[in-house]
Amino acid sequence: MNDKIRVGFSALSLLAVAACADTGNVEKSAADRAERFSANRIEADVRFLADDTLKGRDTGSEGYRIAANYVAAEYAQLGLTPAGENGSYFQEVPFKTAKLDLDTAAVTVTVNGEEKALAAGDDFYMSGDVNVPSGDVSGDIVFVGYGIHAPDLGHDDLEGVDLDGKIALVIGGAPTSFNSEIRAHHGSSTTKKKELASRGVVGTLIVSTLSGEKRRPFERLKKYLGTENFDWVAPEGSGDNAPRITASAAISHDVARTLFEGAGVSFDDVMAQAEEGAPEAVALKTSASIKRDSILSDTFYSPNVLGVLEGSDPVLKNQYVVMSAHLDHIGVSEHAKGDDKINNGALDNASGVAVMMEVARAYVRSGERPRRSILFAAVAAEEKGLLGAEYFAKFPTVAKGQMVANVNVDMPILLYDFADVIAFGADRSSLGPVTAEAAGSIGVSLTPDPMPEEGIFTRSDHYRFVQQGIPSVFLVTGWGPSVDGKDGGAIFREFLGKTYHRPHDSLDQAIDFQAGAKFAYVNWLILNEVANADERPRWNAGDFFGRTFGGLGADASEAR
Incomplete structure (x- = not known):
């Protein structure tokens, strides 16, 4: 689809048309498919998780526990199988400071x-x-x-x-x-x-x-x-x-x-x-x-919230595609300038959790189950060093060898109708072609890391899965011109410079929840393809991370 045609479609139309083309099911109307990814439901989640009542969802805080209970309640309503400890949705992670x-x-x-x-x-x-x-x-x-x-x-x-x-x-x-x-x-x-x-x-x-x-x-x-x-x-x-x-x-x-x-x-x-x-x-x-x-400090606990959508294949359902999003933020900054001291974390990462839950809802409301199981993980303490994801990846509540891939959602900057995404880790494994096809099917391009000096690849939860040998991909809204002609890179940079980890990351921002629905759909496309494929994802031959963590043989000539 060329740029002029693509810009002429709304984000919602793109979702609907591409979804029907992707499934090949001409009997499903565009409206039916678009309804599976609702901007309104994403907004409702973000409004709850970023409310002042939760006081920034700091790890170990009462506000974080409220957020965890909210996610667990949504899992229960959707009928996801508890994947925590003792038949619950919670893996209580022990922490000290x-x-x-x-x-x-x-x-x-x-x-x-x-x-x-x-x-x-x-x-x-x-x-x-x-x-x-x-x-x-x-x-x-x-x-x-x-x-x-x-x-x-x-x-x-x-x-x-x-x-x-x-x-x-x-x-x-x-x-x-x-x-x-x-x-x-x-x-x-x-x-x-x-x-x-x-x-x-x-x-x-x-x-x-x-x-x-x-x-x-x-x-x-x-x-x-x-x-x-x-x-x-x-x-x-x-x-x-x-x-x-x-x-x-x-x-x-x-x-x-x-x-x-x-x-x-x-x-x-x-x-x-x-x-x-x-x-x-x-x-x-x-x-x-x-x-x-x-x-x-004494030991205290803050949970990962884990729920499973069981797969439909009698054999492959014992394998898991993990979708992760961190639930925590950085709490209250008493020394912040102005009267507002609460770091609500609306985009970091209430939006990511909302996107993840919307993907779960899309499956449940459609009545369609993928062949493999999908484990939805709202994890703790990302802001403290990717700790909740690290704990789960090291001590998973399902068989570690049966976790075949991770799709991570962290801080999608939903302030513009993005036309490109950055896919960290995708080109390390067979997830690369899957990601390219998923994005391309709705007219979204893949662009390279615009700030390699920041080492983003090791700074979000997907990396903890990589370190356990699990192929992973982490999408970020891109820095190119948006569908409606905005400078995505300028908006993203301004967020990092003026809003990131500050009280301004709140509901006062002009959040584009339709972009959130679009982002949920892109991630769903990736997740769905992996969950239904005949083969589990594989590290590329000679890939550095495959060799370092995935047990592949070394071949210096293929080092990447």
């Missing part, structure tokens, strides 16, 4: 034989940790570039470097030459620390890149000192014995610069090299001590 003990936190460095205590906030930043609450380490400092071990990509900062008992000075992030999604994985501090710990590193000092420092100056971290960090608590007996780094701190560029004294190379030189590629590792002439203690 950890806050840095500022009275004992300390970083000292020794340069030219002189020991200097660094100042918290001005020179270094660190946070508490639920699972590794305390650490007290000392050692010589070794600069290891980005700290990345990726020989299949022709990049290995750690090859031949003696790191046993050392403190690693690491540049945050990953080289810009990496594919954006692979860069997000390798740039993760979790990925780096796991590899460094396996080589005997006892602690890390982290410094931002030159470009990163310009975007987010180190001094901004000071206001976050003492902030509570959330994490889930592993069920008894489920932990691992892998080595862990117990103490880490971010340091300023000024501090890092002093650590290179006498090294034969300057901090500024290696940072300039890092902007272009991979600076060489250097054993510095300096040492450091890092001490960190955490103040832990």
Whole structure:
């Protein structure tokens, strides 16, 4: 369908016409199909979930529990099978918080034989940790570039470097030459620390890149000192014995610069090299001590809400396509400017949960069941680090090997009638052609990641499924011109700059709920194709994430 014709149709007409073409069932009228994806029902869900009464749905709060009960009640009304614990819709996730003990936190460095205590906030930043609450380490400092071990990509900062008992000075992030999604994985501090710990590193000092420092100056971290960090608590007996780094701190560029004294190379030189590629590792002439203690809360619970639409095939119904959307937001900001302190999270992510529930309703109201079962998961604590999804993906209430794919919905910016979508993760697996066909069938194009430097691929719940080897796709409303000629990218950027994680993400916005119905339909098309296909989704041959998490054999020539 060419652009002039496509723009001439309304979003609702597109939904109806494409839906009939997709099913091939000429007996279903366009109106019948369009009714299955209702802007009014999506609006009703968003209005409830983003109401001030829920006070921003913070994980562990009463407002979040009200939201969870609302979703569970809708599951029950739809007749979805409870997939939580003890015959309920709830998987109660155990959480604790950890806050840095500022009275004992300390970083000292020794340069030219002189020991200097660094100042918290001005020179270094660190946070508490639920699972590794305390650490007290000392050692010589070794600069290891980005700290990345990726020989299949022709990049290995750690090859031949003696790191046993050392403190690693690491540049945050990953080289810009990496594919954006692979860069997000390798740039993760979790990925780096796991590899460094396996080589005997006892602690890390982290410094931002030159470009990163310009975007987010180190001094901004000071206001976050003492902030509570959330994490889930592993069920008894489920932990691992892998080595862990117990103490880490971010340091300023000024501090890092002093650590290179006498090294034969300057901090500024290696940072300039890092902007272009991979600076060489250097054993510095300096040492450091890092001490960190955490103040832990008692355990509290906040649930994932899980319901299953049972499949129709006697064999394939034992496989599950998981549709996820995070139910939480960030609660109340007492220091927010103005009288409104409640972060309602209308678009982040009441809209995503509403889209997910509308997909469930579309199935139930049609009376059509796909061959595979669909597990609808409204998950907790995404804003705290994708924690609810991570807990479910690690400790699922259905057989992990029977979860064949994840379709994730997070923060669709429903402020314009989008004409394109960004499909994070789609081109990693056989979900790519499915996604392209689904979008194309209603005149929506796929466009590439417009902000690869942000590492979005690792920053929403689908990534926790990827880490368990499950092919996943995460759609975001695109940045191209909208159907009615608006600049989607400008609207999206303005949302990120002025509204994201602020009280303004509320019902006062001009939310386009018809765009919400359209977005639900695109996701339904993907979900429906996967749920009815003869074969389960597969990672592409040689794909990086398939090799890393999905058990595929390595083939460097096919690395992507």
